[in-house]
Amino acid sequence: MRRSRRAALAACLILAIAATPGAVLAQTVDELYASAVKARQARHFDEAVNLLRRALALKPDNADALVQLGFAELGRNDLAAARDAFSKALSLAPTYQDASFGLAEIEFRSGNLDAALPLAESVARAQPGNTDAAALVENIRKAMQAAGGEARKASVAAPRAKPRPDPVAGLMEQGRRLRTAGKLPEAEKVYRRALGLAPKNTDILVALGLIVGSSQRFDEAGHFFDRALAIKPGLLDARIGKIRLAIWQGDVPSARALVDDVLASSPDNVEALDLDAKVALLEADYTRAGQSFQRVLAIDPRNAEALVGIGDVRRAQGDDDAARQAYREALAIEPGSSDIEQRLAVPPPRKWRLDLGTEVSDLTNGLSDWTDSSAGLAYRLSPRTTISGRTRVATRFGRTDVQIEGRIDEAFSPAFSAYALAAATPDADFLARYSIGAGASLQVMAAAKAFGPLSLNIDTRYDNFTNTNVTSVSPWVQGYIFDGRLGLSARWVHAADDIGTRADGYVLRVDLAMAQRFNLFGGYADAPEISDGTLVPTRTVFGGISWDVNDPLTLRASIAHEQRPTFDRSIFGLGLTARF
Incomplete structure (x- = not known):
């Protein structure tokens, strides 16, 4: 009983400690709003938009935040986003003069002078001391005068022209x-048309970088991000785009350096935290990945992407049930998401693997056939650790040996793994x-x-025979x-026995994926x-084929021919691997 209470207390302490960072890092709506106004x-403007959207995620009906978002979008020259923000603010507070002023500014910039003037005049009348509103009214009137008296007469006599978008x-x-719908080629064409009209619009450059990058045109994507940064040094969206680009290219070290640089200046940026977690996943640093995803949820509790990330962490740690729970929570936020549904459709991991194989060797010079068969069973203790056992039965010249082997494989990181084995043959003959x-x-x-991946490997072995060691x-x-x-x-092969005999050689091999x-x-x-x-010096030519019948079953066949000093040997092999 005491042990169970202590275990429960320890679990509570662990949960409390794990929950603390998210609570400390969370910001209130007022804090986010104040930081956004300063930005x-x-x-x-990019930083301000990010902060205001986070504030609105916590309190969607905050009219002040919507108005500030509208002005920040105006600063980025995204008139459509600005119009949407001001309109939402007015739907919540119909007499909010700053929102009306923002709409007047949009109409003025769009050339819709007839729509801009009454909006600006309304604000100026309601706020006589508003010098910005008075200046806007004056600018609109000057623009209308410059357009010519005839144009103004025509606008009075004719039906009111539809505002030009x-x-x-x-x-x-x-x-x-189009991009949201997954129609990337069509989206790229549209964005390129927009870039032709506004070649220095950094939002367009970043969007094009993301589109061509997801199409694996990495050099071109990097060029778009660099152009955006040349126009606005330190632009957060472009820097985050370069992180995504490094991840797509599999350049984990560069992705880590880039995301650390962004977090140094924007430690609470949700997108940067999400990417930090994804890079940590690639580094197999599941603790950091989980912590970063939790920080995202502390800022934005309904962030489905972070919940999916937590599911990925749990799955990587071998806890499929916890992973599915996180995916289901994410799907409740984003119903119908194909990405989440695909993760839920993945069958539970198969932790067992059975390997069976047999070989028959035909020897020349009238010598009797050899046989060599094996059965192996492996179990994945965790995503990093696998243990296995194998039994081998070999027959040569009428004698049979049975060998038993145990092995453990450990993946210390995505880039480095190692193994160790031990085998014994009771009453060994050969x-x-x-x-x-x-x-x-x-x-x-x-x-x-x-190109890639490229790996360096080494195998070592010590064999104790009846009369010698190798x-x-x-x-x-x-x-x-x-x-x-x-x-x-x-492969280079070096072997030596305990009486000083040495032999060296090499093995060359080619593997080709003919089809899926x-x-x-x-x-x-x-x-x-x-x-x-x-x-024994040996020259061998070998080849074979493997067929993945389905996900759990693979069949193999091989053939080889050896030349030895005293006889030749032709080897025919069959095998299968079953996963369950």
Whole structure:
């Protein structure tokens, strides 16, 4: 009983500690509003918009925040967004003169002088001391006079002309809708038309960068972001766009440096925190990823993207039930989201893997066939740790050995993993009486465009035979090209026994993804083979095919031909892997 109470108390303390950072970092609506006003007055319009949208996420009916958002959008020359903000403010507070002034400014900038004048005059009458309203009335009247008396007469006699919409704002809204609908080529065309009308509009440049970047035209995307930053140095949206670009390219170190730089100046930016969490996921730093997603939720409790991220963290940690709960909460906020539904449709992870294989060797010079069969079972303890066992039954020249092996694999990070194994053969005739081995793999280059990933690997093994001991070391390199469809590897093999005999060789191999479910491999080896404790020089040509029948089942077939000093050997193999 005491133990259970202590465990419960410890759990409560852990939960309390974990919950503290989010509460401390959360900002009130008033704090966000005050910071946004300062940012707008300093002409930091992007920052102001971000802060005001966060405030409105907490209190959507805040008319003051809507008016400030309208003026911030005016500062960014996004007339459509500004009109929407002012209109919402007036729907909440119909006599809000600042909102009417904002609409008058929009009509004036759009060239709709007849619509702008009564709005501005209304504000000037209601607020006689408002010098901005008086100046706007004067500017509108001057513009109308400049348009010519005949035009004004025609406007009185003829039906009132429909206000001319802002073409750039209209194109941007059209592009946004197309992009949201997933119609990226169409959205790109619309945004390029808008850019032709407003070549220095940073919102258009950032939008184009995101579109072409998601289409994997990374160099072009970077050019758009750089153009935006050249116009507005430090532009937050462009800096965040470059973080996304680094993630798309698989350049995790660059993404980490960029997101840390953004958070240094904008520690509570929701989008930057979300990207920080996603980079941490790529780094397999699940603690940091979870904390960043929780900070997003502390600021915006209905942020579906953060809930999806928490689900991804839980799934990466092997807790599929908790992941699905987070996905369902996100789906309640964004019903019908295909992205969330796809995550929920993913079947629970298969933690078990069964490997079966058998080989039959045909020997020349009238020698009897060899057979070699194995059965292995692996269990994934966690996303990082897998344990496995294997039994091997080999027959040579009428003698049979049974070998039992245990192995553990550990992924210390997405780039580095290692393994260790031990094997024993009771009453061994030709296999090693016992063996120990270890190896490691380091990914030195992530997949990028047509090349990668590239990894450096090493395998080591010590075999104890009845009459001798053999130590082997085998470093090798493996790389992929053509988007991972073609894999190339080269291995050096060094073996030595305890009486000073040494042998060296190499193995070359090619792997080719012929189709989505079919893979071919082939290669050549000129390397020593350990046979009954003896280092035998061997030349081998080999090849094979694997077929992913479905997600849980893979079938394999292979063939090889060896040339040895005393005989040749042809090997035919079949195998399968089942996951459950």
